[in-house]
Amino acid sequence: MKLKAYGKENSYPCAESLVVVDTPQAQGYSLEQVKNKVILGDALKVLKKLPSEAVDMVFIDPPYFLQLPNKTLRRWKVKSLVEAVQDDWDKFSSFVEYDTFMTQILSEARRVMKPNATIWVIATYHSIFRIGKIMQDLGYWILNDVIWVKTNPMPNWLGVRFTNATETLIWAVKDKKVKKYTFNREAAKEYGIGKIGANVWVLPICTGAERLKDGRGKRLHSTQKPVELLRRVLLTSTKEGDIVLDPVAGVGTTGYVARCLKRNFIMIEINPRYVEGIKKRFRDISLGNVPE
Amino acid sequence: MKLKAYGKENSYPCAESLVVVDTPQAQGYSLEQVKNKVILGDALKVLKKLPSEAVDMVFIDPPYFLQLPNKTLRRWKVKSLVEAVQDDWDKFSSFVEYDTFMTQILSEARRVMKPNATIWVIATYHSIFRIGKIMQDLGYWILNDVIWVKTNPMPNWLGVRFTNATETLIWAVKDKKVKKYTFNREAAKEYGIGKIGANVWVLPICTGAERLKDGRGKRLHSTQKPVELLRRVLLTSTKEGDIVLDPVAGVGTTGYVARCLKRNFIMIEINPRYVEGIKKRFRDISLGNVPE
DNA sequence: CAAAGTCCTGAATCATATG
DNA sequence: ACATATGATTCAGGACTTT
Numbered sequence: 001m002k003l004k005a006y007g008k009e010n011s012y013p014c015a016e017s018l019v020v021v022d023t024p025q026a027q028g029y030s031l032e033q034v035k036n037k038v039i040l041g042d043a044l045k046v047l048k049k050l051p052s053e054a055v056d057m058v059f060i061d062p063p064y065f066l067q068l069p070n071k072t073l074r075r076w077k078v079k080s081l082v083e084a085v086q087d088d089w090d091k092f093s094s095f096v097e098y099d100t101f102m103t104q105i106l107s108e109a110r111r112v113m114k115p116n117a118t119i120w121v122i123a124t125y126h127s128i129f130r131i132g133k134i135m136q137d138l139g140y141w142i143l144n145d146v147i148w149v150k151t152n153p154m155p156n157w158l159g160v161r162f163t164n165a166t167e168t169l170i171w172a173v174k175d176k177k178v179k180k181y182t183f184n185r186e187a188a189k190e191y192g193i194g195k196i197g198a199n200v201w202v203l204p205i206c207t208g209a210e211r212l213k214d215g216r217g218k219r220l221h222s223t224q225k226p227v228e229l230l231r232r233v234l235l236t237s238t239k240e241g242d243i244v245l246d247p248v249a250g251v252g253t254t255g256y257v258a259r260c261l262k263r264n265f266i267m268i269e270i271n272p273r274y275v276e277g278i279k280k281r282f283r284d285i286s287l288g289n290v291p292e
Numbered sequence: 293m294k295l296k297a298y299g300k301e302n303s304y305p306c307a308e309s310l311v312v313v314d315t316p317q318a319q320g321y322s323l324e325q326v327k328n329k330v331i332l333g334d335a336l337k338v339l340k341k342l343p344s345e346a347v348d349m350v351f352i353d354p355p356y357f358l359q360l361p362n363k364t365l366r367r368w369k370v371k372s373l374v375e376a377v378q379d380d381w382d383k384f385s386s387f388v389e390y391d392t393f394m395t396q397i398l399s400e401a402r403r404v405m406k407p408n409a410t411i412w413v414i415a416t417y418h419s420i421f422r423i424g425k426i427m428q429d430l431g432y433w434i435l436n437d438v439i440w441v442k443t444n445p446m447p448n449w450l451g452v453r454f455t456n457a458t459e460t461l462i463w464a465v466k467d468k469k470v471k472k473y474t475f476n477r478e479a480a481k482e483y484g485i486g487k488i489g490a491n492v493w494v495l496p497i498c499t500g501a502e503r504l505k506d507g508r509g510k511r512l513h514s515t516q517k518p519v520e521l522l523r524r525v526l527l528t529s530t531k532e533g534d535i536v537l538d539p540v541a542g543v544g545t546t547g548y549v550a551r552c553l554k555r556n557f558i559m560i561e562i563n564p565r566y567v568e569g570i571k572k573r574f575r576d577i578s579l580g581n582v583p584e
Numbered sequence: 585c586a587a588a589g590t591c592c593t594g595a596a597t598c599a600t601a602t603g
Numbered sequence: 604a605c606a607t608a609t610g611a612t613t614c615a616g617g618a619c620t621t622t
Contacts, residue, residue, distance in 0.1 A: 064597095065597090066595060066597055068595085069597080071606090071607095073596075076611060076612060080591090080592065080593075082596075084595080095429070123595090124595065124596095125434050125437040126595080126596095128421070129420065129421045129422075129423070129462075130425045130428065131421070132417070132420070132425075133422045136387065136421065136422065137387065142421075144453050145420075145460070147439050147441075149492055150594090150615095151616085152594075152614075152616055152617095153488070153490070153594075153596095153615085154593080154596060154613085155488045155594095155613040155615085157611080157613050158599065158611075159489070159612075160598050160599080161435045161436050161463075162435075162463075162480055162484060163484065163596095163613085163614090164491055165484075165485075165486070165490035165491055166437070166490075166492060168437070168460075170417070171453075183451070183452055183453060185451040192454060193457075194443070194457070196445070196457065198445070198454060198455045199455065200439075200441055200457060204615080205594060205595090206594090207615095207618095208618075209618095219593095219594090222594095433597080434597080435597090486614080486615085488613075586622100587621100588621080588622075589620080591618080591620090592616105592618080592619095593618105599609100600609085601608085601610100602606105603607085603608105
């Protein structure tokens with residue numbers, strides 16, 4: 001994460017005016033109403049209220065539907081437990097339900113994209129294949145799969161499968177015919193392995209001070225994405241002044257990095273605790289505390 | 293490729309008795325009839341004639357569905373399987389064809405697998421997402437996606453997208469309940485990056501002397517897989533004496549490496565020119581010419 | 585203060601046996 | 604099918620503690 005502070009001399013709202021609370025009464029939002037805002041509300045409901053062909057890029061970090069067992073995994077020697085992802089937002093009753101959810105989100109996102117916009121979706125093997133298939137069926141044209149190789153993944157203790165050290169990002173345009181989308185070739189060459197602009201990014205997961213904590217010092221979000229990942233996404237596929245949409249914002253890494261890189265953002269998040277985390281991050285920007 | 297020669301003192305057939313020609317009259321094959329044979333015939337037709345729960349591992353390198361007009365799947369003549377319906381939208385109809393073809397292949401492969409067998413499927417982003425989704429819907433339980441990072445990928449750098457330097461392998465068992473499948477953790481640690489047996493393999497594409505040529509010196513097969521890739525697949529997920537099935541054998545890298553590593557194989561290939569290439573490779577083994 | 589050692593944890597579909 | 608009891612296992616990296 002090599003973000004520079006851009007000071008306060010800009011037109012972004014302060015943390016306190018950051019949030020727009022969605023209501024059933026709100027029929028629709030103009031671009032100006034939601035630009036550089038976090039909309040507190042349901043992803044799909046809010047997406048449907050956004051104007052068509054409005055944004056330059058979409059980043060989606062959806063629930064992965066990990067299907068983890070309810071039983072806890074206890075470390076030997078160490079008394080701690082493995083805190084697996086058990087959030088309600090990752091619970092689906094079946095693949096059908098998951099597919100329906102993702103189809104709706106991806107369909108609305110496609111409507112909101114400008115004709116030459118691009119979209120990124122990240123997931124692991126648990127769901128990335130379903131997502132990619134749905135995207136192709138909706139008409140999206142896949143440009144790349146980009147492999148995020150984690151330098152510090154959770155190892156596979158019992159030695160029954162390969163250590164899952166990767167996540168996959170799908171990068172696509174709305175349609176096969178789209179040609180003039182934004183791609184920063186110099187940034188791509190810088191990040192990919194081997195100086196050939198390869199589709200492989202090697203970087204660590206989000207830990208340490210970057211990881212937001214709740215009041216008790218526990219992680220605020222179980223799957224916070226690293227700043228560096230979003231930095232690469234934004235610098236390779238957007239320009240300054242572009243509008244970036246993240247309908248499943250979580251603790252808002254997308255908008256946070258977009259703000260630091262002079263991009264505009266629209267974020268949607270339904271969990272007020274996560275939105276509080278976003279506000280804290282934006283307060284930090286105002287105070288000049290940005291990642292170096 | 294660090295394969296050792298195992299000499300001629302074994303029970304594998306010589307190259308000349310390697311091939312079994314499938315015929316419409318053949319109702320079904322016993323394991324002994326096809327063990328360590330190449331069956332010249334249609335993948336799906338032959339698969340249906342194989343006994344159930346017969347093999348320990350399946351490796352499938354299917355056609356890649358590059359979505360090139362008029363080129364997709366010609367070799368497979370899948371149209372006859374799905375009949376009409378597809379005079380609507382070109383892309384969608386070709387998706388239907390591909391999905392139908394892969395569903396049938398993967399369904400029959402699942403029947404032929406022993407209860408604790410595993411399956412590998414390799415593809416690029418053009419088709420891997422559809423394949424993974426189909427596998428999950430058929431009941432397969434994905435163990436890993438393994439990323440093959442090519443050190444010398446096709447230099448397709450036009451500056452409009454990332455250089456596609458990867459292929460993805462899906463490794464799965466028949467069902468979520470399967471536990472006692474073969475996994476060689478030490479081999480996994482040796483091959484994966486880092487010391488954690490990660491799901492990332494870095495190795496070059498098949499070039500040089502390893503690449504089979506036709507009579508005019510042109511490459512015999514457009515997507516011949518490297519020996520080293522199959523070596524890793526076989527050493528991580530099979531034991532000596534196991535039976536490995538490859539229903540889309542191409543120039544037979546799977547069986548060739550299996551033979552060198554004392555595994556048994558069953559290969560299916562419809563193209564006689566490819567089968568001739570396989571015979572040549574097995575003649576080379578008899579002559580002691582194996583990859584070092 | 586620096587260096588060395590300890591602790592903690594991370595999107596994890598991670599086992600087997602018995603009731 | 605589910606619940607419970609028991610047993611065996613991992614590495615990178617940052618935070619924290621001790622020397």
